[in-house]
Amino acid sequence: MGLERTAREIGDALRGARCRARLTQAQAGQVVGYSASAISRIEAGRMRLSYDRLLAFAELYRISPDSLTGRSVPDGSPLGTVGRPLDEEDAVRRRNLLTGALAAGATAAFGAASPASAAAGSGDPVAPLEDYLFRLPSAAPVPVTRLTRATETARADFRAARYSSLGRSLPGLLAAASSTWQESRGHAREKAAVALARAYVLAAELALKGHSDTAWAAADRALTAARASGDPVPIGEASRVLAITMRRSGNCPSAVRLLTNEARDLDARQERTGAVRTTLLLTAAYSAATGGDRTTALDLLEAAEEETARREAAPSDLFTVDATRAQVDVYRIGVFNALGAPDGGVEVTRRISIGNMPTPERRARAWTDTARMWHALRDGPRTFAALRHVEQEAPQEVRRPALRALTADLVYASARVSGVREFAIRTGSLPS
Incomplete structure (x- = not known):
């Protein structure tokens, strides 16, 4: 019998399994009897599930319950028979949801007309x-x-x-x-x-x-x-975002393979392709760190830094990210965070000049990784200061789900920080 997993770990596993099943939160919730917002809270680790509800999710996603709980299924409790069972009607509903998702993709490929959007005016x-x-x-x-x-x-x-x-x-x-x-x-x-x-x-x-x-x-x-x-440049850009979705679904090794294979095909000596290659190496380093592969993560990070140093005189203007030393430092902080060694990023924060980074989105991302570092080190005031910087750079960035969760953690921390509750209400992390 293995060690039981935390609510956050279970949530991460459920999110990855749902993404691999190509189901939305609303579709998964429809089958197992939860709202989309409840599925979101479960996957964020903010809502605990009883063992029979975990079995229902395991049945839906066709995965082993042990992978969710860290313990074996009790004798006499086969999948789908504890609590609310996944009966034949549920199975049919699941097949219909999967079929509908595939059909929607096929319809889009043939260029069908769009329905009216009820969501266009939402926040x-x-x-x-x-x-x-x-x-x-x-x-x-x-x-x-x-x-x-x-x-x-x-x-x-x-x-x-x-x-x-x-x-x-x-x-x-x-x-x-x-x-x-x-x-x-x-x-x-x-x-x-x-x-x-x-x-x-x-x-x-x-x-x-x-x-x-x-x-x-x-x-x-x-x-x-x-x-x-x-064109190798947009191919690299697209490979990068596809690998991030793979990492988010829990498939870190595949993400690293995709990124390193694409990077291998790009000429590091050419300005356009060399810069894209650097961004692929950085994303691969973070993906390896997320998967717990410290050696690969640090090796890829160093390779990216070496390539950036060779181009420092003329940094490229890439589409959504940068290939500069400052960007390498931001990724270094993120890699140490992912490896569970946030103290390794403290020295980096002393030399990086976030204010000189070229765009509000990149500056906000740098402050986000800094906030996560201080939060992992249990330094509430510095975490809050970094979150304030995120808000100053990009007010919409601080309302992202991940940052709202981080803000909520600060609100309920044992050591209270002045101004956090007002910040949480202003940014949507707490109801007003």
Whole structure:
């Protein structure tokens, strides 16, 4: 009998299993009898489950209960027979949900018209994207130059952390890019494929920030479009976001393999491809650390730092991330956090100049990793100071689910920090 797992560990395992089953939180909840918000709390480790409810999830996701609980199934308690059983009706419902998800993807591939969106006016930046991703709105082809400008405008929204604006514009941009790519020929088709790939990269980045299940679909489509373009830079960009979705679903080794294989194909001596290669190595380092592979994580981090040092005189302007020494330092903090050794990042924070990083989104990400480091070291005041910096740089960033959870932890910590409760209410971590 193994050691029983914490609620956070069980939640992480459930999230990974659900993503591998290609089910949304609402779909999973429909089968096992929970709301989507309850599934979210369970996966965040904020809601404990009885053993019979864990068995229901194990049956739904077709996984061993031991992988969730760390202990064996009691004698006489086969799957689906404890508590509310998963009967034949539930099994049929599960098959229908899976079939419906696949059908939605097939419908989108043939360019069907979009239904009206009830989510377009909601406060969730990802809601419009979730509503439209599997069934894009109708759109006519546009000149490739106009499409490229629209993609750059969307990129500017992402880099400035204007996520609500980005969420509203992405469905139309994706529809126009898809239509233009389908109707174009020759060099114009290749350029349209680059724009389509980058629009899907932005969709994946936004979905990842919102912990949305649409991230895997957006990332997969980004890589398909990128490969159609034949351009190694968007191929690398799309591979990076796809690997992040793999890591989020618990498949860290596969994420590392994808990233290192793609990096191997890129020429480190060329400015464009060398910079993308560095970002792939950094993401691979963090993915390895998340999977507990310390040696690989640190080796990849050092390789990325060496490549960055060779290009320090002329850093590239990449699409959503950077390949600079400051970015390497941010990843170094994140790697130590993931390895459970946050003290290794303290020295890094003394030399990094977050204020000089080029975009609000990147500065907010750096302060986020810093907040996680201080939180792991149980330094509430410094955690709160870092969260305040996140809010100053990018007010919408601090409302992400992960940061709201971190803020809530500070509220209920034994050592109270002045101003945290007001901050939590202002940023949506606590009800007003």
